[in-house]
Amino acid sequence: MTASTEMLAPPTAPGPIAWLRKNLFGDMFNALLTILSLTVILFGSLAILKWVFIGADWRPVTGAPLLYLIGQYPRDQIWRLALSLLLLTFLIGLSWGVWEKFVKAFAIFLGLLLGVLAIIPLETPTVTLGVRAVFLANPLLIYLGYRIGRLQLVKSQHVVTLWLLVTAVIVLALLPGFDSNPLLPRVPTTAWGGLLVTLLLAVGGIVLSFPIGVLLALGRRSSLPVVKVFSILFIEVVRGVPLITILFMFSIILALFLPAESRIDRVIRALIGIVVFSAAYTAENVRGGLQAIPQGQVEAAKAVGLNNFQITALIVLPQAIRMVIPSIVGQFISLFKDTTLVVIVGINDLLGIGKAVLNSDPQFVSLQAEVYVFIAAIFWIFSYYMSYASRLLEKALGVGER
Amino acid sequence: MRKLFPVIAVLIVFSVISAACGGTPAPVEQPKVVETVVVTVEVPGETIITKPEAYGSIAARVRERGKLICGIHTSLLGFGYLDANGRNVGFDVDFCRAVAAAVLGDPEKVEFVPMTAADRGPALQTGEVDMLSRNATWTSKREAEWGNFTWTMFYDGQGFIVRKDSGVKTLQDMNGATICVTSGTTTEKNLAAAFADAGLTYEAVIFEETAAVYGAYDEGRCDVATSDKSQLASVQQGFKNPDDHEILDITISKEPLTPAVPTGDDQWSDIVKVVMWGLINAEDYGVTSANVDAMKTSENANIRMLLGSEGDWGYSALGLSPDALANAIKAIGNYGEHYDHYFGPQGIAFTLPRGLNNLWSNGGLIYAPPIK
The missing domain is CATH 3.40.190.10 (Periplasmic binding protein-like II)
Incomplete structure (x- = not known):
């Protein structure tokens, strides 16, 4: 437009070299630091790559990869897990089509991961052609779900209903089965293991503890004395005890007081322990959000004529929870990692299976690093996705901007 | 004061309730597993058999359920571990299969419950498992507190x-x-x-x-x-x-590793014990999983007795079928076969000389009363 704007052109020529010179080699000291750190990074990553591809002996992982996924689940019933996985990936694809960005990254990543797992060459008889076919079908199902979701035939609430329905069918019927049913024989949870149990405990813990935690947070601020005292007692007692103690309590001591017939399943016992523990922490996080809502909003809502329930459900809670999303997600990530503690009550979760694999062959005694690095990588993938999803959620809800 | 009223009210209610409960204090003892009431059964004829109430209850439970619940290890090489297909295997684990074969006729009718070391006692005391075959050392304290130990399966140290x-x-x-x-x-x-x-x-x-x-x-x-x-x-x-x-x-x-059962049901304890005796006697007589059917018509009367083709070695009193021990031997082999399967020169776990775990006749400690 005018000449004066052209005069404001950048003082140095833009480009990678200029950027390098300005930021990394600005003066003698910076240049030295840059060279030093580059050397450290280079040799560090070289050493790591060398270990991963040459030094490490991955036999404990490649010899029986299904163990890490499903543990002792009977292999003649494996079709039930395959069907569950296919249903879930289809739903993930569908959610991607309907909700777009929240699920997009995860759907694409999961599709790629399962596709790669399907074709990765492994010299083990435990990964059959059928298993590979199931893995290969997943990316296709994700894509199919995505196309269907994009058709705009399916509404958001339908997807939610489908998710609830499918997870309920999988967790309550498909995986455990029924007593004396020829088609779906009972597979007791003592035979479940690996990532299956870890995800079950983590997802179950998160989904169940969140509403309980919100109720406890409201209860703690309630004006009804019994509700209030109960909430305070519950929160403070549970928060004052380590998770490992609660798990021991539920899995060993509780069993001594219950009659033999009313024995609760071991995995359920651990799940209850995790839910109780997580609910107390969620309650305190949510309470922090509740306290940040100015009293004026409640008064304004009253003036408009809303009743107490409406004020809480429509005005206070949505704002309070939006405010504490970062801390709640942080807590859920730590809950996900804390599920590994169930190994001390005899449940073979992902970490427990790692231990079992290390003890399944004398040759594996010196290969602990490989097994634990592999397990750490799996945990990292899930934890990172959780924090990534939380960032998307915060952005969408405008946390910290309003 | 008015604000404190609800709190005080709650406290008063609590103390009234606890006072009411205080009249009959709950016994704070070891968890009671079994009522030791003795029932006298009048049998028409001459004999009077007295048996504790729980006698036979575990075997009945196992049959009704159609499977044996067995506490095991999942990460101890050789004794209880997972193979590449996620199957529970091991020297201790397979003994559960032998008991299932004897009682239910099918070695695969077992539900394995992975246990930690701390779980073992409570699981027996509460009857959560029908038997425990998880690398447990038989000691006087455990015998007194946990349940009944049956017959030593492996002498370690x-x-x-x-x-x-x-x-x-x-x-x-x-x-x-x-x-x-x-x-x-x-x-x-x-x-x-x-x-x-x-x-x-x-x-x-x-x-x-x-x-x-x-x-x-x-x-x-x-x-x-x-x-x-x-x-x-x-x-x-x-x-x-x-x-x-x-x-x-x-x-x-001294580490005598021994399977154990909940206390109070002598019949069940006898069944597990006799299965072990059967496996050891089978090695004495050279009966293996391969020749067990042919041996049923052996010329040796002791072998015919062991395999149930002649006489009663006690199976009717234990409520088992005559070929219960033959089924157990068919399932996992005799004691020596079973040992070699895991620990022999070609063992699938590792190689361990038999040492103390040799038959008594070969200078070891493995000895069992006769099956007759």
Whole structure:
């Protein structure tokens, strides 16, 4: 437009070299630091790559990869897990089509991961052609779900209903089965293991503890004395005890007081322990959000004529929870990692299976690093996705901007 | 004061309730597992049989359920571990299959419950499992508190593994040595007791994980590693240079590893015991899983008795079928076969000379009353 704007052109020529010179080699000291750190990074990553591809002996992982996924689940019933996985990936694809960005990254990543797992060459008889076919079908199902979701035939609430329905069918019927049913024989949870149990405990813990935690947070601020005292007692007692103690309590001591017939399943016992523990922490996080809502909003809502329930459900809670999303997600990530503690009550979760694999062959005694690095990588993938999803959620809800 | 009223009201209600309950204090004892009421059964004829109420209840429960619930280990090589297909296998684990074969006629009708060391006692006391076959050392305290131990299946003992070039041969040579050991087990206590008795000192390097102990030892972080000798033998084969190490000829503890059952049902305890006797007698007579059917018509009357083709070895009183022991032998083989399957020269777990676990007639401790 005018000449004066052209005069404001950048003082140095833009480009990678200029950027390098300005930021990394600005003066003698910076240049030295840059060279030093580059050397450290280079040799560090070289050493790591060398270990991963040459030094490490991955036999404990490649010899029986299904163990890490499903543990002792009977292999003649494996079709039930395959069907569950296919249903879930289809739903993930569908959610991607309907909700777009929240699920997009995860759907694409999961599709790629399962596709790669399907074709990765492994010299083990435990990964059959059928298993590979199931893995290969997943990316296709994700894509199919995505196309269907994009058709705009399916509404958001339908997807939610489908998710609830499918997870309920999988967790309550498909995986455990029924007593004396020829088609779906009972597979007791003592035979479940690996990532299956870890995800079950983590997802179950998160989904169940969140509403309980919100109720406890409201209860703690309630004006009804019994509700209030109960909430305070519950929160403070549970928060004052380590998770490992609660798990021991539920899995060993509780069993001594219950009659033999009313024995609760071991995995359920651990799940209850995790839910109780997580609910107390969620309650305190949510309470922090509740306290940040100015009293004026409640008064304004009253003036408009809303009743107490409406004020809480429509005005206070949505704002309070939006405010504490970062801390709640942080807590859920730590809950996900804390599920590994169930190994001390005899449940073979992902970490427990790692231990079992290390003890399944004398040759594996010196290969602990490989097994634990592999397990750490799996945990990292899930934890990172959780924090990534939380960032998307915060952005969408405008946390910290309003 | 008005604000405090609700709190005080709650406290008063609580104290009234607890006072009401205080009249009949709940007994704070060991968890009671079984009512030891003795019922006298009047049998028409001459004999009066008196049996505790729980007699026969576990076998009935197992049959009704259609499967045996067995507490096991899932990460102890050789004794209880997972194979590449996630199947529970091992020397201890397969004994559950033998009992299931004897009682239900099918070795696969078992639900395996993975247990930690701390779980074992409560699981027996509460009857959560029908039997426990998880590397448990039979001791007087456990016999008194946990349940009934049946018949020793494996004689183990705590030993030491050292590098051959260290020249260590005796306990005295280990004075001042660094010793790798797992934490919180009897292994750690036995070690401390043995060294204190001999007036020696050592420096313990303690790990939570079994695998970590041997990893550290193999890397040279300690001079000696200590554990049950069977475990030492198994990990030695995984070391980088197995021949550079040796298991010393010292045993500092007795570890009779024995399957156990909940207390109170003598019939069930007898059944598990007799299955073990059957396996040991089968080795005595040379009955194997391969020839068990042919042996049913053997010329040896003892073998015909064992396999149920002649006479009653007690099966009718135990409520079993005549071929119960034959089924057990068919499922996992006789004691020696079973041992060799896991620990023999071609064993699928590792190789361990039979030593104390030889038959009594070969200088070992494996001995069982006759089946007749």
